[in-house]
Amino acid sequence: MTDQIYLDHAATTPIRAEVRAAMEPWLWENYANASSVYRMAQSARSALDRARDSVAACLGATPAEIVFTSGGTESDNAAIKGAAFARRDDGRHLVTTTIEHHAVLHPFEELRERFGFEVTVVPVESNGIVNVDTLTASLRPDSTLVSVMWANNEIGTIQPIEQIAALTRERGITLHVDAVQAAGAVSIDLQNVPVDLLSISAHKFYGPKGVGALYVRRGTPWWPLLTGGGQERNRRAGTENVAGIVGLSCAQAIACQERDSGNARLAALRDRLLHAIERGISGVTLNGDRVKRLPNNLNVCFEGVHGESLLVGLDLDGVSSSSGSACTSGSLEPSHVLLAIGVPARLAQSSLRLTLGRDNTERDVDRTVDLLHRLVSRLRAQSPAPKAVR
Numbered sequence: 001m002t003d004q005i006y007l008d009h010a011a012t013t014p015i016r017a018e019v020r021a022a023m024e025p026w027l028w029e030n031y032a033n034a035s036s037v038y039r040m041a042q043s044a045r046s047a048l049d050r051a052r053d054s055v056a057a058c059l060g061a062t063p064a065e066i067v068f069t070s071g072g073t074e075s076d077n078a079a080i081k082g083a084a085f086a087r088r089d090d091g092r093h094l095v096t097t098t099i100e101h102h103a104v105l106h107p108f109e110e111l112r113e114r115f116g117f118e119v120t121v122v123p124v125e126s127n128g129i130v131n132v133d134t135l136t137a138s139l140r141p142d143s144t145l146v147s148v149m150w151a152n153n154e155i156g157t158i159q160p161i162e163q164i165a166a167l168t169r170e171r172g173i174t175l176h177v178d179a180v181q182a183a184g185a186v187s188i189d190l191q192n193v194p195v196d197l198l199s200i201s202a203h204k205f206y207g208p209k210g211v212g213a214l215y216v217r218r219g220t221p222w223w224p225l226l227t228g229g230g231q232e233r234n235r236r237a238g239t240e241n242v243a244g245i246v247g248l249s250c251a252q253a254i255a256c257q258e259r260d261s262g263n264a265r266l267a268a269l270r271d272r273l274l275h276a277i278e279r280g281i282s283g284v285t286l287n288g289d290r291v292k293r294l295p296n297n298l299n300v301c302f303e304g305v306h307g308e309s310l311l312v313g314l315d316l317d318g319v320s321s322s323s324g325s326a327c328t329s330g331s332l333e334p335s336h337v338l339l340a341i342g343v344p345a346r347l348a349q350s351s352l353r354l355t356l357g358r359d360n361t362e363r364d365v366d367r368t369v370d371l372l373h374r375l376v377s378r379l380r381a382q383s384p385a386p387k388a389v390r
């Protein structure tokens with residue numbers, strides 16, 4: 001697989017060598033349950049404490065505000081259901097946006113359909129950014145929870161979380177932020193930004209899959225999703241995934257250290273890719289904002305070509321990409337995010353997401369552009385489908 005070019009880092013990232021090395025002792029040598037009393041267990045407990053200190057420091061939080069979870073999906077569900085139920089006597093109106101991940105949209109749907117909450121799903125602008133005035137207009141005296149993602153997983157757009165947090169704080173509304181795509185790429189300082197609940201997931205920043213964290217600001221009304229043992233100070237029951245949590249903290253610490261230099265390198269590669277695509281291929285549109293987007297994200301529509309055909313064609317030549325969010329690929333439904341920013345359904349089906357990572361090189365970018373150029377020409381020549389109209 002030496003010629004493989006992996007351009008799907010929004011779906012997941014490979015574990016870094018340093019992270020794997022940090023995790024290994026907790027898989028083999030010390031496998032103790034961190035809740036037991038003997039020395040081996042105390043050492044696992046200390047590893048958890050160190051990991052919690054480090055995760056908190058990277059977010060501008062205190063260690064007691066960090067709850068380890070099984071990943072982004074659990075953190076989002078726990079935050080949304082936990083806050084909505086804990087504040088149900090204050091009000092039953094909840095607010096989110098049209099471009100959230102399904103790990104956010106589905107809990108809101110469930111709260112509406114099964115538990116009688118009212119949910120307003122706020123639209124975003126055509127560049128994929130939430131308009132704070134629109135969000136403000138959606139708020140009511142009985143609104144208790146707002147959930148807005150920091151960065152989008154499909155089109156990479158970065159939301160004005162500082163402004164949104166100031167607004168929700170002023171109104172006494174709990175704010176949850178899904179930072180699963182942002183963590184590692186965007187500077188998050190919760191000491192200065194009054195977010196109440198925030199989700200992260202290790203596998204998006206070169207850590208292991210199946211482990212994440214939920215930040216719960218001190219004093220936030222919130223109920224735990226999982227009950228059972230008293231782990232995580234009774235906020236998330238279940239034997240702690242010591243190796244995973246150590247891996248999460250190690251990956252996050254490196255990502256924070258390398259953020260500025262890594263972002264500059266990724267943005268340069270991303271721009272090289274975009275400019276070459278725009279120069280060489282006709283009928284291409286960029287989805288999402290040109291500037292306010294993650295440095296590694298490109299999402300483009302190729303008129304008259306199915307995104308799935310491009311994905312398969314690229315894969316046959318060793319390039320891994322995505323024609324939408326990984327969690328919905330396999331379904332031929334157009335992406336809800338692209339529809340939400342006003343891309344017509346037919347054009348939305350011609351989208352391709354390319355997300356770069358730390359191992360990608362200029363050579364990878366040039367080879368991908370070359371392949372895309374040939375693929376798009378061939379597919380357009382073959383395709384009986386009428387060209388999409390904007």
Ligand code: PLP
Nearest residue numbers: 071072073101103153180181201
């Ligand atoms: N939120 C966002 C924005 C995501 O991109 C993802 C995963 O793609 C999730 C939540 C779910 O995270 P996990 O895969 O850790 O469950």
